[in-house]
Amino acid sequence: MGFQGYRRADGSVGTRNYVGVLSTVVCANEVAEDIAREVDEAVSFTHHQGCCQTPLDVQRVNEALIGLGRNPNLAAVLLVSLGCESTAIQDVAEGIRAGGKRVEVIGLQETGGVVRTREQGMEIARRMVAEASTLKRETCDLSDIVLGLKCGSSDTTQGLSATPAIGVVSDRIVEAGGTSILGEVTEFIGAEHILVKHAANDAIADQILALVERMESRAKAVGCDMRGGQPTGGNIKGGLTTIEEKSLGAIAKGGVAPVQAVYEYGERPTVKGLVVMDSPGREPEILTGLAAAGCNMIVFATGRGAPQGFPFVPVVKLTGNDLTWERMRDHMDLSVAGVIEGTESLPEAGERLLTKIVNVASGEPTRAEITGYTRAMDIYVTGPVI
């Protein structure tokens, strides 16, 4: 089984061919948005970081921006900067260029304000789109898929149908030589004893446990029962009672393949197979983390109906709840409700989901892309704004 994708200079494969207009700091967001809005096939990435943060978080922002710029779904990158931020703009530009793509930088203070930057930025973006438009899709292999796994706005149907269906797909991609990234470490809490059994070796098992302990300590440090925050109010309405219950459903996304490596947030995997990445469960931060890690596709299980997509990585939504399938049709790509109703087997549901993912990878738009609700993005930081 293969798909039609865009081969990039660094060997990665894009499922989309956008020009990325990336804001390097919260202060430049609106200009990045303005430029992308006026140029067809350009997309902007904005966030709330890049200045007045701990050095650890500034480094995190630099690395995330490099990862996002190197994402194979971007043909070229325009960085939009204010000029005085903490983000290491030239390092970010060089980091992205190292992947073999064209990068330009434009700064508001150097160019002389918003109006001029908008105009010049649009001109650069238009030229980049013209260059990118000459690229053609080629036949690529399932092993070229880097699949991000996500679940959200969860209910109890999810762990019984949708996340196990994702597990089937993840296993298929891994068997074919592809990569699958499991994040949402908060949702390992209470299920880590199962996940560590899948670790390829003891060192990886220890790394998984250390990630979980770090995440749980952060939650405990505020001195409350985290319930209400995780599981969320909506999760509880949907019938999820504890984080342990939510986690047991969530880790089913990883299937039964061995975990080959553990990475920090947004880090690009250097091995194939199933890997774990540190990240919280909230949509903007994990979708961004998966994109920064190089995912060219994301699959997202949602029981209650999360509508979010990401600017330049297609997010395929599936639900195991027929009420949600009816009510949230604008946002759902697939229903696997038959699995709990007993009318469809899990392998059959997995096969349908894999076909959908391959079709979307080849260019078929997701519901989120059609609806234009694709701006769930932000960079995950752990320190204060100072």
Place this chain on the structure above:
Amino acid sequence: MKRDAIAIKEEDNVATALRALSPNDTASVGVGARSINVTVVEEIEFGHKFAIREVAAGDDILKYGEVIGRATVRIPAGAHAHVHNVESLRGRGDLA
């Protein structure tokens, strides 16, 4: 026969409702490969859980054959099992 609720493993003491259930409904619960009947004693919303046998206060709540929390009071068979009578054992800064 159509299932009204589902439990994953034989050892599970709660099941997930696949439709809204009312008091005195006899729910057909798929438990692993077999099916049992449980008389529901209160309203159970779609997707919510109920005890399929009595659970003593302090006992583990089991779903997927795994511990998902602990009963804070006795939960009779057929009763709603949720945040009012089940507590999490994790992420509890309030217990530190």
